[in-house]
Amino acid sequence: MQISELSDRSGLTVQTIKFYIREGLLPRGSAVSATRSEYDRRHLERLRLISALREVGDLPVAAIQQIITAIEDDTVSLHELFGTTQYAIGPHVAAPQDPNWRAAREDVDALVRELGWNVTERAPARDLLAHTFVALRRLGFPITLTDLRPYVRAAREVAEHEIGRVTDGASRARTVHSLLVSTVLYEQVLTALHRLAQEDASARRFGTG
């Protein structure tokens, strides 16, 4: 198919597709002549993946580029791809020497150790959690490990479910999509349901009717 058809079917403009090619998110079509290239189903699927990661997952283009690079390297295992995705998602904070921050990060590391979770030292999610600790404490809402218990429980159950859902038998492409979907997209599902459940709880507690 030509780029115009790719555009129609993906819902993205030709310009945007060219942009994604420039940025290395999408491989070039196979050149048929100097002014014609042929695109196939995989290009379309790739574009759908990019759209999902951008529009739903809200990932920056640069992060998607890193993920794509890992996807296209067949020597990258599923777990390594997972790590790449986590790292690309961020946040990327240069650890400040603020003692409060250091203490929070220490608490996070202790928590992970206590839970026995097998998580990289560099996982940005550690920083994200530490960041929330610092902010909570600065606002005068100290956080303790018992406060976290319900969150840990919920996170563990949901994560277990997600990783278990990754289809392992199919093609690598399919499996990889399955993994990304389970992590990036279902994170949004959890967030959305969390907000809805909060609103309901708020209505019951504070609502007037």
Added chain:
Amino acid sequence: MQISELSDRSGLTVQTIKFYIREGLLPRGSAVSATRSEYDRRHLERLRLISALREVGDLPVAAIQQIITAIEDDTVSLHELFGTTQYAIGPHVAAPQDPNWRAAREDVDALVRELGWNVTERAPARDLLAHTFVALRRLGFPITLTDLRPYVRAAREVAEHEIGRVTDGASRARTVHSLLVSTVLYEQVLTALHRLAQEDASARRFGTG
């Protein structure tokens, strides 16, 4: 205190503080002379709140502005403030006439109804969830209500815990902070723990050691 001290204590530059005043996130100090204003503890607390919502919650300035406006209006109830926050957080999607989108949104509405949740029709989280449905289906990963069960359970438990934690006896300012913290900041806590739990699950399932 003067603006320079406010700057030191909040960790924000004088420029940024002035910017927040211009944007209506922070009230002006009480003018002492043409070139001197007095700031107090509330200004500092406000700045800490703004920083938390910006840096940890990743809210845009415009969203924080809406929340602040609601905070400062004493006639706004806690539940209304909650709604304002949810709305400010977004996403703000102009519902397209795409039939897939309509169907997804219908599914979300049906789910909310079935759960008996008391949630506004306009809650952006409905759109967020619908958005994920569309993306998942386009990628060939259809989603069913049973898939959602673990998420619903987790979301409900955590939300219940959060709303229950909102301190109701203290001053309005304190209660309001408590509510915002419980929603915006703990959303990040949940996200971070979710990612960590996923990495652990991934390590166990796909890890090499």
Added chain:
DNA sequence: TCGCTTGGATACCGGCACTATCCAAAGGGG
């Protein structure tokens, strides 16, 4: 033949969250 599409390159744009500058009018230490 003639208009439309394409590949490829380059330039440009709008939104966002600051950041820099400037000015006149105070402080305030020596």
Added chain:
DNA sequence: CCCCTTTGGATAGTGCCGGTATCCAAGCGA
């Protein structure tokens, strides 16, 4: 009292990001 710094307030500029727009030469196709 002098002079250096700080401040309030306004206006302009910056850097990043994710696209858009434009242009050109080279096909394609009716």
